[in-house]
Amino acid sequence: MSKRRVTYYYDPDVGAFTYGLTHPMKPQRMRATHELLIAYDMLPKMHVLRAKRASAETMTRFHTDEYVQFLSRVTPENAPQLSYSGTRFLVGEDNPAFDGVFEFCSISAGGSLAAAHRLMNGQTDIAINWAGGLHHAKKREASGFCYVNDIVLAILEMLRTVPRVLYIDIDCHHGDGVEEAFYTTNRVMTCSFHKFGEYFPGTGTLDDRGRGKGRGYAVNVPLKDGVTDEAYRSVFEPVIDKILDVFQPSAIVLQCGADSLSGDKLGCLNLTMQGHASCVQYIRKKNIPLMLLGGGGYTVKNVARTWTYETACALGIEDDIDLNMPWNEYFEWFGPRYRLEVPASNMEDMNLRDNSLNRVRETALRYLSELRPAPSVGLQDVPRESVGEHLGVGDAYEQGPLDDLDEKLARESPLPNIHAILPDPRAPGHTRFVYNLQEKAAQPADSDSEYDSDTSLARTRARSGPARHGKKRMSLLTGECFDVPRPPPEGYDLGCGHEPWPQSDIPAQGMKRRFFPSAARWEYALDRHLAERERAGMRNGRVDVGALMMNGGAVERARTAELGEEMDVDAEDD
Numbered sequence: 001m002s003k004r005r006v007t008y009y010y011d012p013d014v015g016a017f018t019y020g021l022t023h024p025m026k027p028q029r030m031r032a033t034h035e036l037l038i039a040y041d042m043l044p045k046m047h048v049l050r051a052k053r054a055s056a057e058t059m060t061r062f063h064t065d066e067y068v069q070f071l072s073r074v075t076p077e078n079a080p081q082l083s084y085s086g087t088r089f090l091v092g093e094d095n096p097a098f099d100g101v102f103e104f105c106s107i108s109a110g111g112s113l114a115a116a117h118r119l120m121n122g123q124t125d126i127a128i129n130w131a132g133g134l135h136h137a138k139k140r141e142a143s144g145f146c147y148v149n150d151i152v153l154a155i156l157e158m159l160r161t162v163p164r165v166l167y168i169d170i171d172c173h174h175g176d177g178v179e180e181a182f183y184t185t186n187r188v189m190t191c192s193f194h195k196f197g198e199y200f201p202g203t204g205t206l207d208d209r210g211r212g213k214g215r216g217y218a219v220n221v222p223l224k225d226g227v228t229d230e231a232y233r234s235v236f237e238p239v240i241d242k243i244l245d246v247f248q249p250s251a252i253v254l255q256c257g258a259d260s261l262s263g264d265k266l267g268c269l270n271l272t273m274q275g276h277a278s279c280v281q282y283i284r285k286k287n288i289p290l291m292l293l294g295g296g297g298y299t300v301k302n303v304a305r306t307w308t309y310e311t312a313c314a315l316g317i318e319d320d321i322d323l324n325m326p327w328n329e330y331f332e333w334f335g336p337r338y339r340l341e342v343p344a345s346n347m348e349d350m351n352l353r354d355n356s357l358n359r360v361r362e363t364a365l366r367y368l369s370e371l372r373p374a375p376s377v378g379l380q381d382v383p384r385e386s387v388g389e390h391l392g393v394g395d396a397y398e399q400g401p402l403d404d405l406d407e408k409l410a411r412e413s414p415l416p417n418i419h420a421i422l423p424d425p426r427a428p429g430h431t432r433f434v435y436n437l438q439e440k441a442a443q444p445a446d447s448d449s450e451y452d453s454d455t456s457l458a459r460t461r462a463r464s465g466p467a468r469h470g471k472k473r474m475s476l477l478t479g480e481c482f483d484v485p486r487p488p489p490e491g492y493d494l495g496c497g498h499e500p501w502p503q504s505d506i507p508a509q510g511m512k513r514r515f516f517p518s519a520a521r522w523e524y525a526l527d528r529h530l531a532e533r534e535r536a537g538m539r540n541g542r543v544d545v546g547a548l549m550m551n552g553g554a555v556e557r558a559r560t561a562e563l564g565e566e567m568d569v570d571a572e573d574d
């Protein structure tokens, strides 16, 4: 097997963050993967680097100033206040304001940005960041366990150097955040294979194909429950071949979300580890600069297995490693077989009923054949700081604010506090250069309703009439749709048993509201909270894994028992 130079980004801090004990997203899976890579002696075979963390300013290349500012300040304690009682930035249950959320995002995004740099400098053939791949994050809002879209940031970085980037997404969920960001450009082709039909995020039909210049450059392959390796491959390979033929990408970003594996807690497909990894193998063979990212994946031991195996695939040593696992820190997770494997289940492949998989494949291929060959781009025109404008979406699709609050946010930006994190704030709105079909697409239909995109979910909503309470969202956790409440016009009483805001913080009618007032009020509570956590074996907003290992996770268990919740550890059930 031919050799590739592989760079692997890992930050030892990443595994210690926690979304909450019962939350299915476990950053610990990156740590478990890393331990397996050590056990398999793969680290000496690649460049192992710890990336510089992404700054707030860097994040605003895609996200709005207001949202990044929010992320950099939010804590579990101040979240209700800073998110306007959950009506902005973090809505619903999917995205908790966990301790250290901004640091976690800066590690995830920092890895993908560093990977982009290194690939574009020609210093590596394959760059891996398992902490990245957070494909649902939106420009001004967290979504589906994702807060900062490291993928969009990395691709924007790559577009400074190369004319065309192909994004492939094999997560069980539609790669909506990335698709939306590049929906109107032909310099990024997005191709997502995902479960579709009463499933988060509700977008990604065959007919969601991009818009304007980007028409035809979004490819969606909607699947039904139970897809097997063989069926998946029968659509993945021809679609990818056709894309490579018509698009001729200069680089590829492959999001390896592992919730498409059989037995995933939130997924519903039936891929084995080998079937999932065959996508990596197939793309690697094409010999195009490649970034491998993580993504979803909620049966943690299987995520660690698969990303370990896929790292071996990147190195080209997958046939040389012993699938019987060597001893490692997490060895007991992998019993009773202790093997590097994720077998299929006997669930029925619903894609084979009614010939649906063949129809999906044929339609996707037909749409691709309608594209003219590879668009050209004058790279000398690419400005250093604003690739988004070069994509031609800055003016045409830049949207007006959503409502009064957004208008205020936009008008009051740059905010007093943002100077601290953004050394060079330009005119308000400077970050809003990429995409945004959101509100414009919806306006003609009904000015009272707000849609997120020109995609299937928006159309589904359009058919079912305007959303009475404003924005609609779907939860990845529950799979259910919910209305985002509008912020109350009279002010922001938290209305949840917490102390109401002091009168001075509530803007009087017609008065200019001070956005993000001083954090001083909750600092005492935060200090007390952190001190308690430290006593409980956690520190600095993170779980102290060392302490937990010393006492066998007893602290976590004690805390869990106190809360009356089940410890959410994957038990081997075969």
Ligand SMILES: [Zn+2]
Pocket (backbone or CB within 6 Å): 171, 172, 173, 257, 259, 295, 296, 297
């Ligand atoms: Zn997913």
